Amino acid sequence: MTTATLNDMEAVNRRILDRRAANRSLPPYRAALIPEVTDLLASYFDKVCPGAVVDGVRRVGGGASKEQFFFTLTDAEGARQQYLLRMDPRSAITETDREREFILLQAMAGVVPVPEAAWVDPAGSHFPQPAAIMKVVSGVTKPSGSGVKVSGLGTWLGEDLRAKLRDQFLDHLVTIHAYDFRANPLPGFEVPDADDLQAARWVINYWHELWRIDHGETRPIVALAQQWLADNLPPCPPENLVLTHGDYRTGNYLFDEASGQITALLDWELARIGDFHEDLGWVLMQIFGTNEDGTFRASDLFEREEFITEYERRSGRTVNRTTLHFYDVLSSYKCYVICAANGLAAARSQHNHQDVLLTFLGCATAIFAGDLVRLLSQGAPA
Amino acid sequence: MTPNVDERLASIVRALSEVILPHLPPEASLAQEQVHLCIGHLQILRAQFDAVPAFEREELDDAVAVARDLAGTVTGGEQTTAALAAMNAAVAAADGGDVRGQRAAVLEAVDALVKAVSADGSSNAKVALPGIILSHEAPRTLKDRQWFAPFGFDTL
Numbered sequence: 173m174t175t176a177t178l179n180d181m182e183a184v185n186r187r188i189l190d191r192r193a194a195n196r197s198l199p200p201y202r203a204a205l206i207p208e209v210t211d212l213l214a215s216y217f218d219k220v221c222p223g224a225v226v227d228g229v230r231r232v233g234g235g236a237s238k239e240q241f242f243f244t245l246t247d248a249e250g251a252r253q254q255y256l257l258r259m260d261p262r263s264a265i266t267e268t269d270r271e272r273e274f275i276l277l278q279a280m281a282g283v284v285p286v287p288e289a290a291w292v293d294p295a296g297s298h299f300p301q302p303a304a305i306m307k308v309v310s311g312v313t314k315p316s317g318s319g320v321k322v323s324g325l326g327t328w329l330g331e332d333l334r335a336k337l338r339d340q341f342l343d344h345l346v347t348i349h350a351y352d353f354r355a356n357p358l359p360g361f362e363v364p365d366a367d368d369l370q371a372a373r374w375v376i377n378y379w380h381e382l383w384r385i386d387h388g389e390t391r392p393i394v395a396l397a398q399q400w401l402a403d404n405l406p407p408c409p410p411e412n413l414v415l416t417h418g419d420y421r422t423g424n425y426l427f428d429e430a431s432g433q434i435t436a437l438l439d440w441e442l443a444r445i446g447d448f449h450e451d452l453g454w455v456l457m458q459i460f461g462t463n464e465d466g467t468f469r470a471s472d473l474f475e476r477e478e479f480i481t482e483y484e485r486r487s488g489r490t491v492n493r494t495t496l497h498f499y500d501v502l503s504s505y506k507c508y509v510i511c512a513a514n515g516l517a518a519a520r521s522q523h524n525h526q527d528v529l530l531t532f533l534g535c536a537t538a539i540f541a542g543d544l545v546r547l548l549s550q551g552a553p554a
Numbered sequence: 555m556t557p558n559v560d561e562r563l564a565s566i567v568r569a570l571s572e573v574i575l576p577h578l579p580p581e582a583s584l585a586q587e588q589v590h591l592c593i594g595h596l597q598i599l600r601a602q603f604d605a606v607p608a609f610e611r612e613e614l615d616d617a618v619a620v621a622r623d624l625a626g627t628v629t630g631g632e633q634t635t636a637a638l639a640a641m642n643a644a645v646a647a648a649d650g651g652d653v654r655g656q657r658a659a660v661l662e663a664v665d666a667l668v669k670a671v672s673a674d675g676s677s678n679a680k681v682a683l684p685g686i687i688l689s690h691e692a693p694r695t696l697k698d699r700q701w702f703a704p705f706g707f708d709t710l
Contacts, residue, residue, distance in 0.1 A: 203584060230581055230583075231581075231583050231584050232583070233583035233584065233586075233587055325707065326707075326709075389658065389661075390661050390662060390664075390665040391661055391691070391694075392620055392661065392664050392665075392668070392687040392690065392691055393687060393688075393691040393695065394665075395664060395665040395668040395669070395687075396668060396683075396684055396687045396688070396691075398668075399668050399669065399672050400684075402672075403672065459707065463709045525584070526584070526587075526588060528588050528591045528592055528595065529587070529588070529591055531595070532591050532594070532595060532705065535702040535705040535707070536702070536705070536707040536708075537698075537702075538695055538698035538699040538701070538702050538708070539699060539702075539707055539708050541691070541695040541698065542695040542696065542698075542699050545688055545691050545692050545695050548684065548688060549688050549692070
């Protein structure tokens with residue numbers, strides 16, 4: 173590819189990359205303290221919601237990228253509402269844009285279950301880093317008593333919850349993919365329709381550039397995968413362009429444990445307009461699924477072929493196996509970049525509030541290297 | 555060495571587990587999570603500490619092996635020839651004196667060769683290169699997965 177095509181990506185992603193590179197020389201970041209966050213919220217609401225009172229600020233556990241805090245806001249009329257503050261650390265395992273996530277949550281309201289987006293500080297003009305505030309939704313990301321799993325990876329739901337959740341999980345994905353982004357454009361979301369390869373080109377350019385900026389330590393299978401991805405961009409005809417979620421998996425939705433009802437789809441920060449196969453490849457990643465008696469279940473919900481055929485049946489789309497293979501490889505490559513480059517770079521630069529988690533997650537990179545070996549050895553199915 | 559590394563790590567794990575963790579208030583969720591991760595990290599480090607030099611030496615040997623196989627097969631134009639020369643120099647310098655640095659240098663050179671072959675490698679090189687890399691990386695990634703299996707992500 174030429175230099176011009178290597179730079180071809182969404183403007184927002186170029187801004188994210190530039191910000192990440194520019195932040196490299198900044199001093200270390202430390203976790204925000206509860207009194208500091210309380211003061212920040214109080215002074216923020218003095219401006220945007222005069223008369224409101226903030227109390228009950230507490231940190232939310234789990235997650236690998238944002239600093240998150242629950243708090244209660246009592247407005248001037250005395251109405252109380254629980255909110256969640258999501259604030260970027262200086263550098264994270266995934267570098268994303270709070271405004272983009274905010275726009276998407278607003279657009280998805282009433283389409284699929286999402287938290288209600290309330291306020292956003294996209295440039296960190298009040299908060300020390302970009303931040304967004306949303307209403308709290310009840311629910312859990314994993315069954316109680318399922319044990320401690322870092323960042324929700326490999327969550328085991330069990331037979332009962334699996335039966336309750338699987339149809340919702342798939343139907344919500346089909347609904348997201350059916351969102352009419354041409355009739356209802358999302359501000360800032362560009363459409364990769366200059367040519368049929370642009371959808372795939374945008375995504376590999378972004379992830380290759382992230383790898384370069386964060387000085388990922390190379391190995392032969394990563395070099396081979398990078399070249400293979402560049403040489404095998406799959407065409408995406410206009411009808412295959414959809415709104416993708418970008419991180420669709422168990423662990424990234426809330427559900428009511430008693431009823432099994434999904435109450436909110438979370439973590440939209442990697443969403444974009446792209447090829448629908450991109451979400452399918454991500455859902456089908458081994459790391460997000462479970463293995464029970466030799467049976468792999470994606471997100472502990474569907475066996476691989478079952479998921480593909482059910483997606484086809486419910487969406488009316490046809491899954492192209494060669495394209496899906498490309499996005500299988502891309503998903504493993506993205507995970508490798510996230511763990512081996514982005515997370516470790518954030519930890520090395522002391523720009524994150526949980527370096528020890530990032531180095532812990534870095535120890536998963538061998539799995540993704542193994543996935544790349546397996547996928548590139550087997551090739552696309554005939 | 556008195557005290558030895560294992561004794562020192564063990565004492566840190568015990569302090570974190572039995573002194574610090576129980577005294578953290580319930581609302582200090584981030585601190586609790588991070589203490590648990592520290593304990594997990596340290597326990598794995600204790601178990602692997604003695605094996606680290608041999609593991610890293612084998613990593614270097616495996617990097618040299620894939621580079622040598624590529625050097626014996628790959629041909630091409632100007633870019634490929636230059637990348638081969640740089641890779642061979644990195645291999646020649648890999649005497650084990652600086653295991654991590656030399657491995658990184660060899661792997662960077664292999665990375666550059668992959669790109670060069672894509673640009674102007676011979677047709678034979680373009681066909682052979684993926685197979686050579688995959689044949690070396692299959693056992694190498696398995697060793698890595700086994701090494702990091704105690705972290706609990708892998709279902710080996």
